[in-house]
Amino acid sequence: MFFPNQENIQVTGSRIIGLLGLPIFLFLPPERAILEWPGILILSLLTLFLAYAEVHYRLWKIRGRLYQDMPEILFDLPHRSQLGKDVPLFLFINDADQFPVELKAVTWKLRRASAPHHSQEQTITFSRKIEQPFFSQVIWIPASYFVAPGDYLLEPQAIITRCGREQRIDRDNYPGLSKHPLTIFLDEAPLPTLPNWYWGDMHVHSHYTRDAIEFAAPILETVTAARSLGLHFLAITDHSYDFQNHASPGERWQAFQQEVARVNHQSANFCVLAGEEVSVGNHRNQNVHCLVIGHPEFLPGAGDGALKPLNNRPELRLEELIARIQSSQALIAAAHPFDRPPRSHQWILNRGYWHPQDLTQSAINCWQILNGLRSPAFYQGLTFWKQQLLQGRRITLLAGNDAHGNFNLSRHVHIPLIRLRQHRHQILGRMRTGVWLRGQYHSANLLTALQRGQSVISSGPLLSLEVSHPQGTFHIGQTLPGGGQVTLRIQAQSSHHCGVITRIVLFFGDTGQQQEVPLEISVPRQQWQFASEISYPISSKMCYIRGELYTDNGQMEHFCYTNPIWIAED
Secondary structure, eight states, X not given: OOOTTSOHHHHHHHHHHHHHHHHHHHTSOHHHHHHHHHHHHHHTSOOOOOBEEOOOOOBTTBOOTTOOSSOEEEEEOOSEEETTSOEEEEEEEEOTTTSOEEEEEEEEEEEETTOTTOEEEEEEEEEEEEOSSEEEEEEEEXXXXXXXXXXXXXEEEEEEEETTEEEEEESBOOTTOOOOOXXXXXXXXXXXXXTTEEEEEEEEEOTTSEETTEEOOOHHHHHHXXXXXXXXXXXXXXXXXXHTTSSOHHHHHHHHHHHHHHHHHHSTTOEEEEEEEEEEEOTTSOEEEEEEESOSSOXXXXXXXXXXXXXXXXXXXHHHHHHHHGGGTOEXXXXXXXXXXXXXXXXXXXXXXXXXXXXXXXXXXXXXXXXXXXXXXXXXXXXXXXXXXXXXXXXXXEEEOOEEXXXXXXXXXXXXXXXXXXXXXXXXXXXXEEEEXXXXXXXXXXXXXHHTTXXXXXXXXXXXXXXXXXXXEEETTOEEOSSEEEEEEEEEEOOTTTOEEEEEEEEEEETTTTEEEEEEEOOOTTOSEEEEEEEEEEOTTEEEEEEEEEEEOSSOEEEEEEOOEEEOOO
C-alpha cells in the first residue's frame, strides 16, 4: 500500500516519524527492543494504511489522543449510483466486544447539492445491543428520494447508548475529522458500456485485512457497494501477512475462499475473484507486493507485516512465488509497481519497489499501474509499458483502487496515536478495469479474459477496438495475422458524468523504428458516444494496435487506455 506520490506531506511526514521511531528502537536494551518492537514499528510509520482507522492501539499503555472508550462507529456510502435504484447506506461498528453499545436509531438527511435548503429525512429505530467484534447494518434509501441526476449530500446520524449515556454520532466518531456530509452522484445512465463489456476493480481488500491500526468492510457489503456503483466484478486481494496474523493462516484462507464462494452464489450476475496481495522478495530481496488471483492455495508473505521481531525478510522470492503458481494458471500481477515506499518503510519493514529486472520476468505479464488516482507513478508506468510493448513483451495493464472499505472517502490513521486523515483517493471503484468477454459470464471465463489482456483501464469512459481481417475478426488482447489491409472498428462510450468525447488516438507499434505511430481520429464535438470504421495497412514491422480515449465534463478530464491488439509476424 504505497502512495507517496499523492501528496508530498505523506513522504515528508513518514521520514520524520521514521527518524523519530528508529533511534528509540536502536537505543533500547535488547530484551526491551524485542518486547516493544511492534509498538516502535507502528509509531515509526506514517499511515499509508488506507483502511478504516482502528484507534484503540496503545503503545506501552499510552493511549494517545485518538483513543476513546467507544467502538469505532462510521457510516459509508457508494460515491456513485444510478437513478431509479435504491441506494445502500452502511453503518459499521468495530470493537463493540470491548466497548458494548446499544443502537437506538439511525437518522439520515438527504438534500441535492444544487438545492441545499430542501431536504428529506428519515429515522429508523433499532433498540439493539451491539457486543460483537464487528457489526454491519445496511440501510436502504429509496430510489424515490433521488428526483434528478446530480450530486446529493447525505448527513447520517446514529443514536447509541454507552454505559447508560446517550450519544449522537454524526457520520463517524473519529476524533479530529470534519463531519462534512457524504457525497453521492446519481447518474441518469449506467456506467459507459457496450455489449460484452464488464467493469470491475482489480485490487480490493475485505475484513480479512485487519490489524492494529486498520480494518476493512466485509465481502458481502463490499459487493453491495460495488453493485450500486455499477460494477460487475471485484478481485478481493487481502494481505498475505494479515492471514498470517492468526493462529492458523491456512484455516483462515479456507474460510476466505468459502466466503467468496458463498457470496458468488448469492450475487446473481456478479463475480468475486478470490486473490491475495502477497509480500514477496524482489531481486534485492526486499518486500514488494504482488497480486495473485485464482490460486487455490495460501501463499505466505509476512516479511513486511511486522509479525516477528527483527524479521523483515521475504518468505518467498519472486522466482519461488512464480514457480508455486505456474501449475494453477492463476493471474499474477505487479501491484502498484511504480509507487515508492518512504524511507521509514524501507529501513524498518525492508520494503522495496519493483525494478525493471523484476517487472521484465516473463511470468509478470500484468501490471496494476493505475491505483486509485493519476499520480506521477501512473504516468511513469505508462512510459515503461510502452517501451516494453515495442520490445515485443505482451504486458497487460490493470486498474484498481487498493480500497480497504472506503466506499465514499478514505478515513485512516495519519500519525499513529495522534492524528487521522481523510480524502477521496483509493475509494472503491473510482478507477476501473473493463473486460471484454463473450460467452457465459462467470469467474473462470472472466479470469481467462483478464489473463489474455482482453481489457482496458479507465477513470470512466469506454473505448473498444475491433479489427476485421480476411482471416476473421480480432478484439483487444487477441492476435491478428500480419500484413495486408485491415478495417478497424472504433466504438467509444461516455456519459454526462464522464463528459463529452474530446479525443481518440490510435497507436501502431513499430518495432523497426522503436516508436508508436499515432493516428488521430476525427470526433464530432459535444458527443457522448462515437463509432467509426477506418481502413489501414498493416506493415511487416507493426507489432500491435492500441487506443486512448479522453473525455471532459467541464471539471475533470477522464480517460480510457486499451490493452493492445497484437499483430503476428509475417
